[in-house]
Amino acid sequence: MTLLAAWLLDVGALAIAGTVVLHLLARNLPPAWSLPTARFVPQAAVSALTRSRTPRDLAVLIARVVALAAIAFAAAGPLLRGARPSVERIFVADLSRSVAARQAIIDTIVSQATARDRVIALSDRAVTVSLDSLRSLAVSRAPLARARLSSALLRAAAVPDRVPNATLIVVSPLARDVVDAGWPAVRRAWGGPIRVVRAGRIATPDSSASAAALAVRGRLAEDDPLAASLEALGVRAEARGSVALDRTAETTTSRDASAGTSVHVLWPRADAASVRDSSAAAAGLVLGDTVLIAPVFPLVMRNEERPGAATDTIVRWLDGTPAATEAISGDRCVRSVAIGVPATGDLVVRDRWLALVRALLGPCGGVVDTVALADSVVARPAPADAGQRAGLWQDGRSPDPWVVRALLIVAALALGVEWALRRRGSQS
Amino acid sequence: MSSGTHVSRLRGATAEFTEYRAYRQGDDPRRLDWKLLARADRAFVRITHERATHPTLLVLDSSASMRGPDGATKWERAREIVVGLAALALSASDPAGVLVAGAPRAARPLRARAGTVTDIARAIDDVTPAGAAPLTPLLKGVRSVSRVVLVTDLLGDEAALRRVAGELIVRGADVTVAHVISRGELEPPTGAVLAVDPEQPTQRGTLSRDTRLQYLQAFETWRRDTARGWQAIGARHVEVLDDEPIERAIRRLVALSPGGAA
Secondary structure (H helix, E strand, C coil), X not given: CEECCCHHHHHHHHXXXXXXXXXXXXXXXXXXXXXXXXHHCCCCCCCEEEECCCCCCHHHHHHHHHHHHHHHHHHCCEECCCCCCCEEEEEEEECCCCECCHHHHHHHHHHHCCCCCEXXXXXXXXXXXXXXXXXXXXXXXXXXXXXXXXXXXXXHHCCCCEEEEEEEEEECCCEHHHCCCCHHHHHHHCCCCEEEECCCCECCCCHHHCHHHCEEECCCCCCCHHHHHHHHHCCEEECCCCEEEECCCCCCCCHHHHCCCCEEEECCCCCCCCECCCCCCCEEEEECCEEEEECCEEECCCCCCCCCCEEEEEEEECCCCEEEEEEEECCEEEEEECEECCCCCCHXXXXXXXXXXXXXXXXXXXXXXXXXXXXXXXXXXCCCCHHHHHCCCCCCCCCCHHHHXXXXXXXXXXXXXXXXXXXXXHHC | CCCCCEXXXXXXXXXXEEEXXXXXXXXXXXXXCHHHHHHHXXXXXXXXXXXXXXXXXXXXXXXXXXXCCCCCHHHXXXXXXXXXXXXXXXXXXXXXXEEECCCHHHCEEEECCCCHHHHHHXXXXXXXXXXXXXXXXXXXXXXCCCEEEEEECCCCXXXXXXXXXXXXXXXXXXXEEEEEECHHHHCCCCCCEEEXXXXXXCCEEEECHHHHXXXXXXXXXXXXXXXXXXXXXXXXXEEEECCXXXXXXXXXXXXXXXXXXX
């Protein structure tokens, strides 16, 4: 049996000890003695603090002790099943695409972690791994997708047998690429301290990710409004470009069209068949922290089934529905864009629109943000209200209700017996 | 009325000769001893004592206080006194009867026949001291007895009892109070106890080292005042302790009696 607040047992023990002392040390009336001439005894009531080796009213004392013990056990939160949480440290190994020296990170964790700690490997997703598994990850290929520290923290929160104020240790060179917009809110929800251990180094930016190096395979129609955007971005149309842009309405990618490219963008032109909702004359798009309000409209998404691919939404409409998704599989990724581009107006050459297009035609997982962050962005001390958040039962779990109920019934019965014994004693 | 063994208060010309006395004017000439007058030429009258019976009524207190602090020792002593005095009275051919406060069925009328003592002893043997029945109503109904013995601890209706007893004394009765006291009342324990009146449980007080002396003083004062009060009305007041030998107690009660019991 586990007690979620064992310290309350100590409180109960103190209360029981105090009760026993009171029964040994009590202001007592002397024993009654029938005296016919009692009228001549002075009426001033005299009681004395007497000590005894054996407690008086043993039955009452037993009833009180039973009641106090039952209440203390009930308050201590008995849990018949489940072991007491023991994981006090959780390591996060940053093995994301922004890290160049992954072995250094793994070595750091192996040297510091013990068997009681847990390790979460953060590559394109966060997974809980053993130390042995972590060593094998050193030789794995760097992921294309962006990693999010938030997902590692959420994974850490789901670690079983974790104490509520467990320490999260992030072993990382701490590039801005791993910190997403949701990190501050997620970090506030963590009950314990967060430490940063600097290890490894941030990867060198990929020169192919620059706009100047962006090359689109295939030529666009002259009346395609997206052609103006590509021209404004300085994107060349080359036969061996790194990005295959498919403006047809086909639902499957042509192997020939995508051969040799790492990014395949399925972005159909707006026509009667592909427009999903033309009534949205002016809609909003959300890309990361950027919001674009423009006369764009949603198209039917050309989702391609790619087994084993991790699909991620990279652009959303204002109502939260996906506007562009990215499915990364191996060293390639396929983006499905369902944004209708108006044929008129100057939207296609505006800066925000161009930034959106650049992102949609960018490398898999987006451009790696290699800006180094300060520790304070990630780390923080233990929250002051950690104890309050943990509640009465320190690991946040609830005791078995039927056990608590049974103990409280026992306490009530004992108190009833105690009352009856006292009443009988006073009557006699 | 049959002739008893007691010397009557009345002195007459019959019965037992006692002494001669010089004739005084007004004496009954029939009491002159004519033979002595002839021999001595002086006039003497014969003084004699009348012999009479003394009906003895024993009034027994059976209230709860008669149990005493150390069990029923007071009650045992009171019963022994009643039986002993009844036996003495009957041995002198005096009729004896008993009234028990709170136990009317235990009452026995004045009788002088054989077996009366046994009857009285059996009657009061069935009584258990309880309650707080007063003695005064019993005494109010008493008529034409020459001796009344109250066997009680006087912890009940003492003042009213004394008043009615005074009326009996005025009517010529001889009233004796056998004041039964227990040793525990005289010498309570030195340890602290909560003294509870058996007749009034709400009457209680802590008897401790500090209050013991006050209790003894108050009890002593009350005993002294009570004895004086009874003596003042012409009654005899005799304290009888529950651990005192019964023979000595009876002897003291009888010795103080003006007529004597034997």
